[in-house]
Amino acid sequence: MARPRFTAVWILALALGACSSAGLKEDILHPPQSGALPPAESGLLAEVANRIASEHGDEASGFSIMDSSYQGLYWRLALIDSAVSSLDIQTYLWYPDNSGLLILERAVLAAQRGVKVRLIVDDLILHGHDKLIANLEAQPNIEFGIFNPWSERGSLLERAGEMLAKMERLNTRMHDKLLIADGRAAVVGGRNIGDHYFGLHEIYNFHDTDLLGIGHIGAQANAMFDKFWNSDWVVSAQNLTTEPAPELAARQWQSIQHKNATAAALSRFPRVPKDWSTEIRAHVPKLRIGLSQLVYDETATEQIDQRLVSSMFNFFGIAREELLIMNAYVIPSQRGIDFLRDLSDKGVDIRLLTNSLASHDVPAVNSHYEGWRDDFIRAGVELFEFRADPAIQSTVVDVEPVTAEFSGLHNKTAVADRRYVFIGSMNLDPRSARINTEMGAFVDSPALAEDMAAIIERNMAGENAWRVQLDAAGKPYWTNSEETRDRQPARNGMQRLMNVIMKVGPKDQY
Numbered sequence: 169m170a171r172p173r174f175t176a177v178w179i180l181a182l183a184l185g186a187c188s189s190a191g192l193k194e195d196i197l198h199p200p201q202s203g204a205l206p207p208a209e210s211g212l213l214a215e216v217a218n219r220i221a222s223e224h225g226d227e228a229s230g231f232s233i234m235d236s237s238y239q240g241l242y243w244r245l246a247l248i249d250s251a252v253s254s255l256d257i258q259t260y261l262w263y264p265d266n267s268g269l270l271i272l273e274r275a276v277l278a279a280q281r282g283v284k285v286r287l288i289v290d291d292l293i294l295h296g297h298d299k300l301i302a303n304l305e306a307q308p309n310i311e312f313g314i315f316n317p318w319s320e321r322g323s324l325l326e327r328a329g330e331m332l333a334k335m336e337r338l339n340t341r342m343h344d345k346l347l348i349a350d351g352r353a354a355v356v357g358g359r360n361i362g363d364h365y366f367g368l369h370e371i372y373n374f375h376d377t378d379l380l381g382i383g384h385i386g387a388q389a390n391a392m393f394d395k396f397w398n399s400d401w402v403v404s405a406q407n408l409t410t411e412p413a414p415e416l417a418a419r420q421w422q423s424i425q426h427k428n429a430t431a432a433a434l435s436r437f438p439r440v441p442k443d444w445s446t447e448i449r450a451h452v453p454k455l456r457i458g459l460s461q462l463v464y465d466e467t468a469t470e471q472i473d474q475r476l477v478s479s480m481f482n483f484f485g486i487a488r489e490e491l492l493i494m495n496a497y498v499i500p501s502q503r504g505i506d507f508l509r510d511l512s513d514k515g516v517d518i519r520l521l522t523n524s525l526a527s528h529d530v531p532a533v534n535s536h537y538e539g540w541r542d543d544f545i546r547a548g549v550e551l552f553e554f555r556a557d558p559a560i561q562s563t564v565v566d567v568e569p570v571t572a573e574f575s576g577l578h579n580k581t582a583v584a585d586r587r588y589v590f591i592g593s594m595n596l597d598p599r600s601a602r603i604n605t606e607m608g609a610f611v612d613s614p615a616l617a618e619d620m621a622a623i624i625e626r627n628m629a630g631e632n633a634w635r636v637q638l639d640a641a642g643k644p645y646w647t648n649s650e651e652t653r654d655r656q657p658a659r660n661g662m663q664r665l666m667n668v669i670m671k672v673g674p675k676d677q678y
Contacts, residue, residue, distance in 0.1 A: 190321040201398045204390035207351035211252035217352040222286035222385040229383030230455030231616050235623050236564045237367025242357050243380050248274040251283045256393045258288040258346040263362030266433045269424050271361055279309035287449050290342040293318040298410040305405035312405035315342040340531040343593050343604040353382040354389040356609045357591050358580045367567035368433045374578035375565045379609055392413040399467035407530040410551050431575040433570055458613025459628045465605040472580045476594050477601040487584040490517045492624045495577045497595035498522045499536045505543045511514040512548025521628050524553035527576045532670035533678050551636040553627045559631035587614045598676040
């Protein structure tokens with residue numbers, strides 16, 4: 169599942185694991201408080217950031233939207249390879265697949281050329297990788313932080329027991345995604361690190377959206393990363409009882425490099441670091457200038473200070489004429505519906521695009537969303553649901569030579585009045601609002617807003633989405649560019665069955 173959830177099925181899966189002696193040390197050692205290096209004064213990214221500051225002011229940044237899966241991986245590689253002093257990566261999921269290993273290799277190579285590399289990864293899917301993590305931590309210039317780790321790192325049965333005993337804390341996961349190079353450039357958005365998010369998976373791939381920013385947003389991102397890095401929620405990999413093993417590390421490194429050099433799915437990407445001067449300088453004129461604010465849930469000592477949900481609704485409330493929302497996982501509350509109705513009553517044109525059952529990777533979310541369709545529509549919201557076979561699949565979602573069986577939506581973005589843009593990690597569901605940590609960038613830039621609006625409207629078109637409306641009897645029906653249906657689209661009968669079964673689950677966990 170691309171979006172792991174804490175369900176009875178997940179707990180059962182944990183209970184079937186094999187035993188091991190790995191764990192965390194009893195007395196957790198937190199290193200002294202430390203911060204990001206100052207923004208680099210040399211290098212390509214510093215050159216571009218300084219140019220933007222001199223022409224538009226110190227608080228300005230240049231932005232572009234990474235709309236396609238290809239762009240998402242391409243520009244991450246460009247920033248990693250271009251870093252000369254520091255590289256910070258923070259992510260919820262980091263899969264050991266084609267894209268995951270390629271990004272890992274490039275980060276290690278950056279460290280080998282003297283770049284200070286810090287990694288924060290949520291512990292949710294790190295089980296079984298402690299030896300690799302310990303070996304990474306032992307490398308010069310690499311520090312590895314684990315967010316909210318399980319103390320029991322051996323058998324899945326032990327982890328399941330700890331999960332049940334410490335549910336309130338271990339249920340809190342870090343859903344943020346952030347990459348910072350030299351304190352000068354950052355990538356903010358919804359993509360995890362894994363093939364589903366970069367168009368390289370053969371079963372299904374996501375359409376997602378990232379924001380590439382060069383300029384002041386780099387310093388804003390550094391401040392956020394440091395808050396997490398120095399919090400009690402992030403534990404240094406030095407606290408693993410697993411010891412580094414140099415001979416194993418050499419074999420792991422050789423295996424990673426071999427896989428990256430020979431993976432057919434990576435054929436469109438440079439397999440080794442390169443000089444990106446030509447590509448980045450050519451991209452500078454395409455950057456949209458704007459002012460940004462990075463907002464995120466903060467890691468207080470005992471709990472998460474949930475700030476982003478109120479910031480999101482403040483952002484929605486800015487709209488006076490139009491509000492476009494594209495969000496993958498939507499489970500509203502009555503309060504949220506009433507808020508949108510009030511906006512609509514004031515004359516705001518509201519359009520929302522989310523997943524259909526057919527495009528969903530998490531049927532349980534659809535189970536708890538589908539009863540709200542008529543509420544959205546009656547509140548004045550034009551409702552659209554992504555197709556599993558969108559026209560953009562071959563050009564935006566999949567990356568050659570891969571052709572996936574279906575596509576899903578993973579975006580979390582919005583545009584208000586063709587001036588303000590939000591791009592981040594936050595879904596419009598209870599888990600994002602009250603359990604996970606989330607983050608996002610709010611940008612004031614009419615040019616960037618037009619770019620984002622064009623992407624959302626393209627995705628809402630009948631070639632890519634279903635328009636959901638109510639008939640005379642108040643029942644929903646679905647229309648796209650080819651057909652009309654009176655039953656929600658699904659890929660198969662099993663998906664419909666799971667949609668029914670998942671209704672009994674607690675919606676506040678999704």
